Amino acid sequence: MANPGSGRKGNVVRPSVFRGKHRDDAPKPILVMEEVYKYFRRDVPTLRNVNLTVERGEFVFVTGPSGSGKSTLLQLVYRQHTVDSGRILFSGRDVSRLTDSSIPFLRRNLGIVFQDFKVVPHWTVYENVAVSLEILGTNARLARSRVAEALERVGLAGRGNERTETLSGGEQQRVAIARAIVTEPALLLADEPTGNLDPQLAIDILTLFEEIHEAGTTVLFATHDHSLLATSPHRLVVIDDGRLIEASQGLRAWSARMQSLGASHAS
Amino acid sequence: MEIWSALSRAKRGFRDDLRLHVVAIASLVVAFLCLGTALLSVENLTRIASRWSQTQHMTVYLRDQAKEADVAQLRLVLESLGEISKVEHISAVRARELFAEQTNMSSADLAQLPTDAFPASLELDLADGVPSARIEKIAARVQRFAGVEEVETYRSFFGQLRSLIDAGRSGALLLSLLVVVCVLAVIGNTIRLAVANRRREIEVLKLCGATDSFVRGPFVLEGVIQAVTASTLAMLLLFVAYAALHGHVESTLTALTGVRTVFLNPLTVLGTIAAAAFVGAIGSALSLRRYLQV
Ligand SMILES: Nc1ncnc2c1ncn2[C@@H]1O[C@H](COP(=O)(O)OP(=O)(O)O)[C@@H](O)[C@H]1O
Numbered sequence: 001m002a003n004p005g006s007g008r009k010g011n012v013v014r015p016s017v018f019r020g021k022h023r024d025d026a027p028k029p030i031l032v033m034e035e036v037y038k039y040f041r042r043d044v045p046t047l048r049n050v051n052l053t054v055e056r057g058e059f060v061f062v063t064g065p066s067g068s069g070k071s072t073l074l075q076l077v078y079r080q081h082t083v084d085s086g087r088i089l090f091s092g093r094d095v096s097r098l099t100d101s102s103i104p105f106l107r108r109n110l111g112i113v114f115q116d117f118k119v120v121p122h123w124t125v126y127e128n129v130a131v132s133l134e135i136l137g138t139n140a141r142l143a144r145s146r147v148a149e150a151l152e153r154v155g156l157a158g159r160g161n162e163r164t165e166t167l168s169g170g171e172q173q174r175v176a177i178a179r180a181i182v183t184e185p186a187l188l189l190a191d192e193p194t195g196n197l198d199p200q201l202a203i204d205i206l207t208l209f210e211e212i213h214e215a216g217t218t219v220l221f222a223t224h225d226h227s228l229l230a231t232s233p234h235r236l237v238v239i240d241d242g243r244l245i246e247a248s249q250g251l252r253a254w255s256a257r258m259q260s261l262g263a264s265h266a267s
Numbered sequence: 268m269e270i271w272s273a274l275s276r277a278k279r280g281f282r283d284d285l286r287l288h289v290v291a292i293a294s295l296v297v298a299f300l301c302l303g304t305a306l307l308s309v310e311n312l313t314r315i316a317s318r319w320s321q322t323q324h325m326t327v328y329l330r331d332q333a334k335e336a337d338v339a340q341l342r343l344v345l346e347s348l349g350e351i352s353k354v355e356h357i358s359a360v361r362a363r364e365l366f367a368e369q370t371n372m373s374s375a376d377l378a379q380l381p382t383d384a385f386p387a388s389l390e391l392d393l394a395d396g397v398p399s400a401r402i403e404k405i406a407a408r409v410q411r412f413a414g415v416e417e418v419e420t421y422r423s424f425f426g427q428l429r430s431l432i433d434a435g436r437s438g439a440l441l442l443s444l445l446v447v448v449c450v451l452a453v454i455g456n457t458i459r460l461a462v463a464n465r466r467r468e469i470e471v472l473k474l475c476g477a478t479d480s481f482v483r484g485p486f487v488l489e490g491v492i493q494a495v496t497a498s499t500l501a502m503l504l505l506f507v508a509y510a511a512l513h514g515h516v517e518s519t520l521t522a523l524t525g526v527r528t529v530f531l532n533p534l535t536v537l538g539t540i541a542a543a544a545f546v547g548a549i550g551s552a553l554s555l556r557r558y559l560q561v
């Protein structure tokens with residue numbers, strides 16, 4: 001069935017329901033952006049002609065200076081904002097054409113992690129993680145075991161009963177990550193998830209994302225922290241002046257490119 | 268089931284915003300107490316009215332100088348009428364005695380009352396179902412007999428009681444409207460504050476893929492629970508107050524009115540609580556429409 005609403009009764013809405021009648025085709029990229037433009041101000045696009053394809057199982061860094069549009073790019077995927085032109089296909093389905101009432105069903109296939117954690121401070125760790133499953137209508141018994149499993153994956157096994165606000169920043173971010181992965185989403189979006197953490201904790205969190213990626217989840221990770229990029233072998237795309245540039249040879253190639261771009265700007 | 272999830276999240280909402288909800292419920296209890304008191308008064312006034320309009324009674328006051336023969340003839344005529352089931356002659360002395368019995372007045376006090384305060388009378392019991400037009404006709408005929416001072420059909424008294432009850436009814440209706448407005452305001456405001464206190468929670472739900480109805484469900488439930496709790500509490504309090512006062516005033520009231528007082532009938536109580544639930548739901552829904560841009 002093409003209607004994502006049909007997943008309401010299931011435990012998890014699998015992205016296959018977004019694939020609609022193309023079910024039998026070869027697996028599509030999980031995310032495709034085609035000629036995407038986003039304007040917050042007239043005449044000055046925040047994103048211009050962005051093209052990006054993310055295959056299933058990839059780990060992709062999105063970087064660029066503060067204010068370059070990294071958050072905006074991710075927000076277009078989870079429909080916090082809508083593109084002004086172009087298309088964004090998630091599992092082959094154009095998310096910019098979803099009606100408002102279908103947006104929840106898109107988000108159930110995504111895990112999203114934020115810089116400011118976005119956990120509910122007075123809830124317990126368990127409640128903060130279980131909320132994703134509650135939304136899906138997962139029964140309580142299954143939810144308990146899935147939450148326990150997710151907490152173990154993020155290194156918080158057995159801490160479900162603690163009030164979330166009593167945890168350290170790094171631990172709260174782990175709670176948020178557990179909430180994002182407990183539904184086993186097809187795509188994990190991370191918007192500067194290490195931005196509020198000190199460097200050692202940042203590396204720990206990145207390592208956690210890499211473990212999650214190795215277990216099969218596709219990750220789109222936005223950060224402007226170059227120290228994280230330097231140590232990682234993953235694919236890197238850069239937003240510069242609203243344009244998306246592939247830095248296929250990793251950070252070094254990208255820096256070289258940046259320098260040459262700077263030179264060509266100067267000339 | 269979404270309703271169970273909403274219920275458990277509403278419970279969490281009560282836990283997290285306990286003070287807010289307690290204050291809201293307390294003010295709603297006051298409102299429902301006023302409404303309950305008004306309903307209770309109307310209910311009992313209505314009972315008195317229907318009891319009194321059932322006792323069909325007429326009094327023929329006789330002149331002090333009325334001749335015995337005239338009275339005897341009048342009695343004969345009255346007893347021959349099918350509409351009149353019983354005729355009883357009360358002499359002036361007997362009237363004075365009856366009054367003394369009913370009021371427990373001392374004989375000294377009684378002696379001070381003017382002699383013409385207690386005229387002799389014929390007390391008539393009317394048969395069931397005599398139309399009031401017919402009663403008026405009989406009264407007019409009796410008025411023309413020699414020796415008759417005045418005929419009292421109690422019609423004007425019923426009229427007064429009726430208008431008292433009508434006034435009570437309009438008062439209760441007005442009060443219900445006020446209570447509705449009050450409930451809407453209190454619950455609307457509480458839900459507005461609850462929404463503000465739970466911004467983060469709402470944001471998290473939306474980002475995790477909750478539908479609008481999933482987000483709104485617990486708030487609407489909280490409004491309903493507040494209204495139902497408050498109205499139930501108010502009814503209980505009213506009943507306790509009624510039961511406590513009942514013993515003290517019942518005998519006096521019954522003597523005065525001839526009707527035993529009753530508490531609100533169960534249907535009225537249930538109806539009030541159901542209406543409260545409905546208004547509570549409306550109040551929170553209106554508030555959510557304004558303050559929860561999901
Ligand atoms: N909701 C919005 N309304 C108006 N302008 C916005 C909004 N969101 C982002 N912007 C603008 O878009 C640009 C990119 O912002 P953002 O995507 O947050 O950058 P980054 O995450 O890379 O720091 C900034 O200039 C910002 O001011």
Ligand SMILES: [Mg+2]
Binds near residue numbers: 071072191192
């Ligand atoms: Mg950002």
